[in-house]
Amino acid sequence: MNEKQILESLKRTVDQAPIDILDKIKQQPRTKMLRHDDITRQDINKIPLRKLMSYASIAAVFIFVLFGWQFMTRMPDSYVYLDVNPSIEIVTNRQDKVINLQADNVDGQRLIEDLKYKGKKVYQVTEEILDRMVSENYLDKEQEFLLLSVYNKNQERAEEQKQNLDRKIHEHLQAKELQPIVLAQKLDNTSTIEKYAKEYGISVSKMTFIRNMIILNPELKTEALVNLSIGELVRLSQGMGLELDKIIDSDDLEKVEPIVPALPEKDEPISPESQPETVDEIISSDQARSIALSVVKGTVTDFDYDEDDFEYEVEIEVGDLEYEIIIDAKTGVILQVEVDD
Amino acid sequence: MLIFTFVYGEDTGNSRNNKIEIDESLFKRIARDDMTALDGLYEITERTMYAFSLSLTKDHQRALDLMQDTYVKILSAAHLYKPMGKPLAWMFTIARNLHYSNVRKDKRNISLEPEEISDNKRFSYVTDINDRIVLEGVLSLLSEEEREIVMLYAVSGMKHKEIAESLGLKLSTTLSKYHRALKKLRKYLEGKEARS
Numbered sequence: 001m002n003e004k005q006i007l008e009s010l011k012r013t014v015d016q017a018p019i020d021i022l023d024k025i026k027q028q029p030r031t032k033m034l035r036h037d038d039i040t041r042q043d044i045n046k047i048p049l050r051k052l053m054s055y056a057s058i059a060a061v062f063i064f065v066l067f068g069w070q071f072m073t074r075m076p077d078s079y080v081y082l083d084v085n086p087s088i089e090i091v092t093n094r095q096d097k098v099i100n101l102q103a104d105n106v107d108g109q110r111l112i113e114d115l116k117y118k119g120k121k122v123y124q125v126t127e128e129i130l131d132r133m134v135s136e137n138y139l140d141k142e143q144e145f146l147l148l149s150v151y152n153k154n155q156e157r158a159e160e161q162k163q164n165l166d167r168k169i170h171e172h173l174q175a176k177e178l179q180p181i182v183l184a185q186k187l188d189n190t191s192t193i194e195k196y197a198k199e200y201g202i203s204v205s206k207m208t209f210i211r212n213m214i215i216l217n218p219e220l221k222t223e224a225l226v227n228l229s230i231g232e233l234v235r236l237s238q239g240m241g242l243e244l245d246k247i248i249d250s251d252d253l254e255k256v257e258p259i260v261p262a263l264p265e266k267d268e269p270i271s272p273e274s275q276p277e278t279v280d281e282i283i284s285s286d287q288a289r290s291i292a293l294s295v296v297k298g299t300v301t302d303f304d305y306d307e308d309d310f311e312y313e314v315e316i317e318v319g320d321l322e323y324e325i326i327i328d329a330k331t332g333v334i335l336q337v338e339v340d341d
Numbered sequence: 342m343l344i345f346t347f348v349y350g351e352d353t354g355n356s357r358n359n360k361i362e363i364d365e366s367l368f369k370r371i372a373r374d375d376m377t378a379l380d381g382l383y384e385i386t387e388r389t390m391y392a393f394s395l396s397l398t399k400d401h402q403r404a405l406d407l408m409q410d411t412y413v414k415i416l417s418a419a420h421l422y423k424p425m426g427k428p429l430a431w432m433f434t435i436a437r438n439l440h441y442s443n444v445r446k447d448k449r450n451i452s453l454e455p456e457e458i459s460d461n462k463r464f465s466y467v468t469d470i471n472d473r474i475v476l477e478g479v480l481s482l483l484s485e486e487e488r489e490i491v492m493l494y495a496v497s498g499m500k501h502k503e504i505a506e507s508l509g510l511k512l513s514t515t516l517s518k519y520h521r522a523l524k525k526l527r528k529y530l531e532g533k534e535a536r537s
Binding site: 009012014017018024036040106 | 388
């Protein structure tokens, strides 16, 4: 066999191989990565070694000179997370100056693009981020939920930071005539939450909030929650009757409009013929629909009423995901939320 | 019409002259979940990625799994892709990294399956017995880099220079490895022929 025959033989073999994977590829679940990982990293153009050496020697001098100073000012002290839908992570040093700013999702990345944070205080950077959130309509009159999370090794420092930022956020947004609903929490440092956060492509702060929701109601599933916004998570918690004040600090919660519709008052006669004692009152299908939609905004694809169990089953499609929400027809309480691809 | 047939005729003249050209804007469209862009990329690269994956895994089924994982990874990272004129190089890098990470995992969980399944079973789809012998030769005799270079040269229609670039090798290295590999193969095949 000569070279040409060998090559042709190999080509024939490969052309014959049964490959039928395109549909499987499309069916695989995927999350958009925030940044390249070890697998997808693109080669950076290689710089010739000699050039590199001269850079390195200059850098070495700088490192040497700056190290002492860096040690004081570059050491991370607090981590502050802001989650609306954009998720932002602010790292500060002991003097409350911002030393790093990064986004934990795509929306966040767009939001903080070209925001200059070096040398600014955390409050100033927070306000600038809030301004951008307002101008990009992430925060407006209808959507004013903001999850504020602080991590500091020192619990007292964390508490102090949290209260200061909570106050500053209120002041800043109220000046813009917005009534924010700020949910504040302190974070613990656990690698499990970090792992899950990374897996689902959400911030550590939001993952902590979700974990706490699941502690309150173990029936909830992480997959069903990770794609919801902070506002949706709060509405869902309230719809399910979770005691949110156990897991977060907020003075704003009573401002959240209840999604459980007011049932007709018992003493108010509905109609002379009806006998409330024997015939159970149920919420209307429109009410059930709006409860479901207040949790997940999307298109209602299926709607059922289960007469035996007095439950509404609402299916809502959002992008590629389908949520199934089961609502108690008598009380309007959300019983179950499930999600499918 | 005449011109068309002429060009067509010339194209089929050389069996390995169907060069891959990937428009890098495909990745941008894929990033926007444009599935027709994925179809396009897949169609152009399917056989080349198979050849490359097979060079790494030496096994049909594993090559398919690796290919699938590679395309899924491309879907989740397409928006991060920076055009640098070497789209295939990126795709190869992903496949190779995934493969090595699988190998590392396999080492940790010692596999209970027998490592060597008979080659007949593995490549039963190859109808011609001689073709199967050639493939076996490539997979059993050549080093990983040699396999990549030979398979890509046979299947993708790329020139040695392009193969060198997409594998991150020097042209001279690629050429010498290619020739050494072919020499080994020819010797092996001559031995087979002499015996039969």
